[in-house]
Amino acid sequence: MADQPARTAGPAPDKVRLRRELTTDPGRLTCALLLALGATAAALALPLLVQKIINDFSAHRSLGPDIAMMCVAAVGGALTTAVSGFLLARIGERMTYRLRIRIMDHALRLPLAVVRAQGTGDLAARITSDALLLRQVVEIATQLPLAALTVTCTLLVMVWIDWVLTLVTVLSLAVLTVLVVLILRRLKDNVTGQQNAVGRIAQRFTADLEALTTIKAYRAEPVAARALAADAERLRAISLRGARLGALIPAALTLGNQLAMIAVILTGGARLAAGDLGVAAFAAFLLYLLQTVPSVSTLATGFGRLQSGLAARDRCNELLALAPESDPQDAGRTAPVPLPGAPAVVFSSVSYTHAGAGDAALRGISFSTARTGLTAVVGPSGAGKSTTLSLIDRFIRPSSGSISVLGHDTRQWPLDALRARIAYVDQAFTLLEATARENLQLGRTTRASDGELAAALDAVGLTEDIARLPQGLDTPLGRESDLSGGQRQRMALARALLSDAEIVLLDEPTSQLDGLNEQRFRAVVQDLAATRAVIVVAHRLSTVQHAHHVIMLTGGTVVDAGDHPTLLERCTPYRELVASQRVPAH
Ligand SMILES: Nc1ncnc2c1ncn2[C@@H]1O[C@H](COP(=O)(O)OP(=O)(O)OP(=O)(O)O)[C@@H](O)[C@H]1O
Numbered sequence: 001m002a003d004q005p006a007r008t009a010g011p012a013p014d015k016v017r018l019r020r021e022l023t024t025d026p027g028r029l030t031c032a033l034l035l036a037l038g039a040t041a042a043a044l045a046l047p048l049l050v051q052k053i054i055n056d057f058s059a060h061r062s063l064g065p066d067i068a069m070m071c072v073a074a075v076g077g078a079l080t081t082a083v084s085g086f087l088l089a090r091i092g093e094r095m096t097y098r099l100r101i102r103i104m105d106h107a108l109r110l111p112l113a114v115v116r117a118q119g120t121g122d123l124a125a126r127i128t129s130d131a132l133l134l135r136q137v138v139e140i141a142t143q144l145p146l147a148a149l150t151v152t153c154t155l156l157v158m159v160w161i162d163w164v165l166t167l168v169t170v171l172s173l174a175v176l177t178v179l180v181v182l183i184l185r186r187l188k189d190n191v192t193g194q195q196n197a198v199g200r201i202a203q204r205f206t207a208d209l210e211a212l213t214t215i216k217a218y219r220a221e222p223v224a225a226r227a228l229a230a231d232a233e234r235l236r237a238i239s240l241r242g243a244r245l246g247a248l249i250p251a252a253l254t255l256g257n258q259l260a261m262i263a264v265i266l267t268g269g270a271r272l273a274a275g276d277l278g279v280a281a282f283a284a285f286l287l288y289l290l291q292t293v294p295s296v297s298t299l300a301t302g303f304g305r306l307q308s309g310l311a312a313r314d315r316c317n318e319l320l321a322l323a324p325e326s327d328p329q330d331a332g333r334t335a336p337v338p339l340p341g342a343p344a345v346v347f348s349s350v351s352y353t354h355a356g357a358g359d360a361a362l363r364g365i366s367f368s369t370a371r372t373g374l375t376a377v378v379g380p381s382g383a384g385k386s387t388t389l390s391l392i393d394r395f396i397r398p399s400s401g402s403i404s405v406l407g408h409d410t411r412q413w414p415l416d417a418l419r420a421r422i423a424y425v426d427q428a429f430t431l432l433e434a435t436a437r438e439n440l441q442l443g444r445t446t447r448a449s450d451g452e453l454a455a456a457l458d459a460v461g462l463t464e465d466i467a468r469l470p471q472g473l474d475t476p477l478g479r480e481s482d483l484s485g486g487q488r489q490r491m492a493l494a495r496a497l498l499s500d501a502e503i504v505l506l507d508e509p510t511s512q513l514d515g516l517n518e519q520r521f522r523a524v525v526q527d528l529a530a531t532r533a534v535i536v537v538a539h540r541l542s543t544v545q546h547a548h549h550v551i552m553l554t555g556g557t558v559v560d561a562g563d564h565p566t567l568l569e570r571c572t573p574y575r576e577l578v579a580s581q582r583v584p585a586h
Contacts, residue, residue: 015317016134018309021095022141028087033142035084040150042077044157047287049073054280085139092138099134100127103316109324112395113355118319121203126319129198130312133191137309140302147298154292161285162277168263169289173296176256180300183248188307190242195315197235204231249300257293264289325394326415335417339407343368344503344533345392350401352387361387363556364401369549371406371502374529376544377537378577379553385537386427388553389505392535393424406502420445423501425492433478436466439491440473443499456497459527460490461520493524504528506536522546539581550574 023029053066107115107123115123158166208215208224215224268285271277346368353360362384369375377385390396391403394410403410410418423443431439440456441448448456453473457463465487469475477483483491496504506525526546528534538544545564552560552567552574560571567574 015320016099016313018137018141018313021099022091022138024098025091025094028091029142032084032087032091033146035080035087036142036146037149038080039077039084040146040153042073042080043150043291044153045073046070046077047284047291048157050287051280051284054283058280088139088142092135095138096131096135099316100131103127103131103319106320106322106324109326110322111325114322117355118322119199119203119207121201121206122199123319124206125195125199125202126316128202130195130315133195133308133312134316136305137313140306140309143298144302144306147295147302150295151292151299154288154295158285158288161281161288162268162271164271165264165268165277165285168267169260169292172260172263173256173292175259176252176296176300179252179256180249180303183245183252184303184307187242187245187304188311190238190245191308191311192314193238194235194242195311197231197238199315201228201231201235204228246304249304250297253293253297253300257296260289327411330414330416333414335414335420336408336412338421338502341371342404342407344371344406345369345535346404347388347391348402348404350391350398350403352384352391352396352399354387354396359556360399361556362391365553365556365558366401367551367558367561369533369535371533372529372531373533373548374525374544374546375533375535375549375551376547377535377551377553378539378544378574380577381539383553384556385553386507389424389507389535389537392503392505393422394418420500421502423496423499423504425489425496425504425506427507431477431483431488431491433476435471435474435476436469436491437473439477440495440498442495443501445500448498452498456494459497459520459524460494462487462490462494490521493521497524497528502532504532504534506534506538552577 049066049070053063053070056063056066103126107126110118155166155170158169205228208228215221264286268277268282272279272282347365349364349366350362351360351364352362365384365388377388379385387396391398392405392410394413394415405413405418406421413421432442437453440453454463457466465483466473466475493506496506525534525536529548536544536547544550547564550562550564550567551558552571554573559573560567562570568578
């Protein structure tokens with residue numbers, strides 16, 4: 001049976017659940033909420049104290065205790081607001097931190113094809129702009145219940161002061177609520193659209209920066225800038241629609257508040273004239289009404305910002321819902337022990353079609369490679385050589401057929417254990433943004449000694465190049481201190497030399513080497529092949545004519561396999577390939 005496509009291989013990942021995220025630190029959250037409640041109580045007490053001051057003033061009573069209580073309420077309210085705000089910010093920062101770590105970790109574990117399809121820039125936007133939007137949810141999620149509580153408590157006190165005026169207030173606020181709910185419904189879709197547009201622009205910009213040398217060489221800055229400007233224009237247009245919707249919220253708030261104010265003043269004035277309401281009570285009522293305004297605003301704008309946070313959460317969950325490449329059962333599985341004497345790699349009737357490609361890249365290929373020695377995979381461009389290597393390292397999985405590594409089907413190997421057995425030198429000779437030392441030790445389970453590092457650098461002829469770097473082996477690579485193409489290639493080979501892997505895969509390893517280094521490369525590969533299985537994909541046949549085994553691929557099928565002289569003699573496509581390279585026959 002063929003492997004399942006990588007897309008469905010992994011377990012369903014855990015989604016971002018806001019309630020769980022908010023309650024991971026219940027102690028601090030409770031503290032923040034209690035302090036915020038204290039601040040709310042202080043704010044609620046102030047108008048009642050004003051009413052008391054007016055009454056005491058009219059009755060010629062001492063105002064000292066009233067003023068002292070007002071000071072305590074004001075200062076206490078300010079302090080508790082500050083401390084609860086800080087505690088909530090802390091909870092928000094921790095949530096964003098956890099979320100970023102989870103998203104980055106998950107993105108690194110996605111299948112290569114899925115990462116390419118998503119786009120690196122768009123993925124990066126999830127930990128930048130989406131995470132920031134999500135962070136504000138903490139504040140809002142706690143502000144909203146408090147604002148609702150403030151409004152409810154205020155309304156209750158208002159009912160106690162004068163129920164008729166309260167009814168007038170509630171009816172006016174109801175008009176406002178209907179308007180705001182209608183706006184908010186449309187706002188969430190708009191925010192999702194904005195975040196997707198941010199992702200698209202980040203994706204194109206990242207891709208352009210990666211291709212900057214080519215863009216400059218072909219004077220394509222205007223072309224690239226035009227495409228970026230078109231993305232920016234799409235983002236501007238959708239953000240503008242969002243801004244229009246957003247601007248309607250304060251407009252609705254102002255309208256609702258003014259409506260309430262006018263209605264209360266007219267009704268209150270009439271009740272005052274009729275003697276149904278005292279001046280002190282009316283003043284307190286008006287203060288409460290004014291105090292309700294910020295809480296109602298918090299409620300309305302908070303729901304708006306919550307929509308942004310929810311849209312960001314959805315985008316993060318979309319990413320977390322992508323299955324990682326490892327199998328669900330990998331976690332509980334022990335790695336098989338390599339079978340003594342079994343071939344390093346066996347392909348049995350393996351076919352593979354790239355996602356989105358019409359034709360199969362490989363059609364039922366079968367071959368095996370010995371436990372030690374050099375195997376060369378050759379063939380014209382597009383024959384399927386790189387696809388073959390990708391299948392061995394399980395970057396992709398066969399559409400049909402099976403592959404075994406060191407005597408076990410690749411499906412029986414936990415992914416990590418399989419890759420620990422294989423060193424892979426890719427076409428780009430990729431170096432991480434890390435020191436030369438860290439780059440060299442990527443494939444190792446134990447730390448390499450200085451002696452081992454020096455021997456590997458010497459074997460690939462890099463000793464002097466690394467010594468010339470500002471901090472030698474401890475120089476961070478990738479920014480100011482980058483290496484040339486050939487040096488990167490030799491670093492990648494030294495990394496393979498230092499790894500513990502029994503199988504070494506080399507994709508196009510000599511394209512950037514000069515004559516001297518190519519000879520050195522051949523010597524290193526021969527050394528490697530003495531104790532490991534080395535599988536090389538190469539166009540330059542001069543480097544593989546000493547291979548113990550050559551597999552000739554054409555159009556996704558193995559047309560022949562054998563050693564160099566045998567293939568030269570009996571395989572016409574191989575002879576033609578060799579002739580096209582003008583390599584001496586012997
Ligand atoms: N990511 C991909 N999506 C779709 N098709 C792909 C992808 N990668 C390779 N192919 C197609 O699969 C076929 C085999 O490609 P592969 O890269 O394995 O060939 P190759 O022999 O290594 O070529 P080259 O020597 O030019 O690097 C080609 O027809 C190629 O167009």
